[in-house]
Amino acid sequence: MTNRQVEILLVEDNPDDVELTLHALRKENLANNIHVARDGEEALEFLFCDGIHADRSFDHPPKLILLDLKLPKVDGMEVLKRLKGDARTKAIPVVILTSSKEERDLVQGYGLGANSYIQKPVDFEQFRNTVKSVGLYWLLINQAPVVKPAAKSAGQS
Amino acid sequence: MIEASLDPLVTISREGKITDVNRATEAVTGASRDRLIGSDFSNYFTQPEKARQGYQQVFAEGRVTDFGLAIRHASGRVTDVLYNASVFKNEAGEIEGVFAAARDITRRKQVEDELRLSRERLALAQKAGHSGTFDWDIQNNINHWSAEVEEVYGIAPGEFGGTYEDWEALVVPEDLVTARRAIEKSLKTGEFASEWRIRRRNDGEIRWITARAKLIFDEKGQPQRMLGLNMDVTERKRAEEEVRRLNQELEQRVIQRTAQLEAANKELEAFTYSVSHDLRAPLRHISGFSKLLIEEFGSTLAPEAQHHLQRIQEGTRRMGLLVDDLLNLGRIGRHEMCLQVTGLNSVVNETLADLKAECEGRQLVWKIGSLPFVECDPGLMKQVFQNLLSNAVKFSRPRSQAVIEVGQEDKDGTPAIFVRDNGVGFSMKYTDKLFGVFQRLHRAEDFEGTGVGLATVQRIIQKHGGRIWAEAELDKGATFYFTLGISDKTKAKTNAATAGDQA
Numbered sequence: 001m002t003n004r005q006v007e008i009l010l011v012e013d014n015p016d017d018v019e020l021t022l023h024a025l026r027k028e029n030l031a032n033n034i035h036v037a038r039d040g041e042e043a044l045e046f047l048f049c050d051g052i053h054a055d056r057s058f059d060h061p062p063k064l065i066l067l068d069l070k071l072p073k074v075d076g077m078e079v080l081k082r083l084k085g086d087a088r089t090k091a092i093p094v095v096i097l098t099s100s101k102e103e104r105d106l107v108q109g110y111g112l113g114a115n116s117y118i119q120k121p122v123d124f125e126q127f128r129n130t131v132k133s134v135g136l137y138w139l140l141i142n143q144a145p146v147v148k149p150a151a152k153s154a155g156q157s
Numbered sequence: 158m159i160e161a162s163l164d165p166l167v168t169i170s171r172e173g174k175i176t177d178v179n180r181a182t183e184a185v186t187g188a189s190r191d192r193l194i195g196s197d198f199s200n201y202f203t204q205p206e207k208a209r210q211g212y213q214q215v216f217a218e219g220r221v222t223d224f225g226l227a228i229r230h231a232s233g234r235v236t237d238v239l240y241n242a243s244v245f246k247n248e249a250g251e252i253e254g255v256f257a258a259a260r261d262i263t264r265r266k267q268v269e270d271e272l273r274l275s276r277e278r279l280a281l282a283q284k285a286g287h288s289g290t291f292d293w294d295i296q297n298n299i300n301h302w303s304a305e306v307e308e309v310y311g312i313a314p315g316e317f318g319g320t321y322e323d324w325e326a327l328v329v330p331e332d333l334v335t336a337r338r339a340i341e342k343s344l345k346t347g348e349f350a351s352e353w354r355i356r357r358r359n360d361g362e363i364r365w366i367t368a369r370a371k372l373i374f375d376e377k378g379q380p381q382r383m384l385g386l387n388m389d390v391t392e393r394k395r396a397e398e399e400v401r402r403l404n405q406e407l408e409q410r411v412i413q414r415t416a417q418l419e420a421a422n423k424e425l426e427a428f429t430y431s432v433s434h435d436l437r438a439p440l441r442h443i444s445g446f447s448k449l450l451i452e453e454f455g456s457t458l459a460p461e462a463q464h465h466l467q468r469i470q471e472g473t474r475r476m477g478l479l480v481d482d483l484l485n486l487g488r489i490g491r492h493e494m495c496l497q498v499t500g501l502n503s504v505v506n507e508t509l510a511d512l513k514a515e516c517e518g519r520q521l522v523w524k525i526g527s528l529p530f531v532e533c534d535p536g537l538m539k540q541v542f543q544n545l546l547s548n549a550v551k552f553s554r555p556r557s558q559a560v561i562e563v564g565q566e567d568k569d570g571t572p573a574i575f576v577r578d579n580g581v582g583f584s585m586k587y588t589d590k591l592f593g594v595f596q597r598l599h600r601a602e603d604f605e606g607t608g609v610g611l612a613t614v615q616r617i618i619q620k621h622g623g624r625i626w627a628e629a630e631l632d633k634g635a636t637f638y639f640t641l642g643i644s645d646k647t648k649a650k651t652n653a654a655t656a657g658d659q660a
């Protein structure tokens with residue numbers, strides 16, 4: 001496996017949140033194949049193999065996207081809208097992980113096709129448990145979608 | 158025949174003495190026949206002199222007709238009469254006296270007076286009402302106006318030309334079309350009603366006229382006359398215009414204020430949203446990194462340092478609760494109420510299930526009475542009971558056996574829901590602070606809390622058009638009462654669920 005497959009795309013602009021999230025995932029050995037996008041634009045380039053990620057291929061979609069909503073350049077809702085609106089990326093599970101539980105964000109998020117919506121708990125213990133549960137569920141328990149035959153063969157090579 | 162007459166009849170001698178009378182004369186004078194005969198006839202009139210003149214006239218001319226006099230009754234009552242009198246002669250052809258017959262015209266005079274009076278009143282009313290009558294002979298085109306209509310049109314009395322065209326000349330040209338149309342229509346319907354402006358002839362002022370009239374048709378159905386009223390309604394029109402202008406201004410102001418309010422609301426919404434997002438994030442980081450510090454380096458830290466870190470942890474936890482409670486309070490203000498007929502007993506039951514953890518290890522006696530079905534937002538109502546019941550549980554903690562009662566009671570004629578505990582209570586002098594945000598009546602070491610709960614409850618109750626208040630005594634427990642203003646049409650049906658459910 002030369003091209004190590006990214007399992008989680010973490011879209012998060014706040015370095016403290018990135019660190020705490022990685023810390024929580026690392027504890028469960030879920031942080032090995034993770035890519036962090038620090039704004040919405042980079043997340044889109046990563047997913048659509050464009051810009052600084054032009055060398056990536058659609059054959060290796062992440063198994064899970066952890067998406068913050070308040071992001072520089074392109075915000076989380078826009079990222080969600082673009083990737084759920086594209087046949088090549090719409091099957092990737094998206095978990096919104098945000099500070100807000102405003103009703104309009106919930107409604108809009110699910111409306112755009114988010115698979116889950118989680119408010120980051122203030123208490124770190126709860127936060128860690130939440131991240132752990134999310135990671136375990138989507139990476140180990142959940143059966144990932146088969147995006148393309150090409151993706152499968154690439155994974156097997 | 159003389160006796161039978163209802164008119165007073167009398168014969169008088171040449172000397173002016175009454176020689177005979179009938180009953181009617183007795184009645185009208187109030188004097189008996191015996192008294193009347195032989196007395197001077199002129200004694201019985203209000204104007205004896207005029208009576209004697211009339212008497213002389215009879216002798217001079219042989220007769221008088223419709224000679225007006227007034228007879229005075231013994232009681233003072235006066236009867237207006239008209240006399241017809243003539244001389245009568247004996248067999249020798251000599252004039253012997255006068256025969257006079259009176260006709261009572263009091264009633265006729267009254268009617269005439271009344272008619273005159275009502276004509277005067279009508280004229281006065283027309284003048285006061287800036288209105289007058291017109292009578293238009295359509296076939297001959299003669300339009301007769303009362304003096305009042307002339308005045309309304311600014312024309313000197315009797316100066317109106319008297320034709321349809323003379324009227325048209327006074328009307329503002331733009332208004333003629335509608336007025337003509339109304340006339341045409343009235344020729345078919347028989348009813349005329351229209352409005353137009355005139356240029357008043359004397360001062361050129363533009364005035365508003367309202368007209369109402371009825372048409373009179375001949376037997377062939379041809380319109381003959383139009384009879385009606387013209388009224389100057391300029392003042393009313395001006396007042397109406399003023400009212401319309403004020404209404405528009407008011408509407409404009411309401412729109413403005415609403416827009417301002419909406420803007421303020423939006424701003425508040427944006428504020429709470431950013432608080433929700435921005436305040437929670439750094440809090441989470443403080444909590445996270447201090448936790449990691451304890452976990453990863455705790456063993457190398459002095460016990461005092463570990464204690465400080467614990468305080469940081471506790472502080473962030475409390476601030477987290479505070480932020481969440483505040484956000485919730487803000488959300489209630491914006492929340493669109495979703496009203497449903499809800500049985501309050503089931504809301505209480507759900508709440509009790511949620512409170513299980515808080516009640517663990519406590520000796521608690523619940524007395525849940527029968528609560529009504531009310532129209533409310535069930536989610537918000539649950540928050541009310543969550544706060545009130547968890548307060549009751551919390552503040553009764555020092556009691557070896559806490560008793561918490563929920564029920565309905567009549568308070569000043571209004572049914573109120575109450576939650577009562579036998580806990581530590583509070584002094585009534587702080588009752589006005591009870592529902593303020595961040596207001597706490599107990600020390601944080603004794604009873605935990607953010608000071609937002611009762612403010613939230615009050616906001617919810619007010620949103621339902623109700624009222625909340627408390628009665629308490631220090632160390633003797635507290636009772637919270639609330640009413641719901643929203644129509645509780647289903648109130649009559651008391652809840653089927655009973656206190657037994659709580660056991």
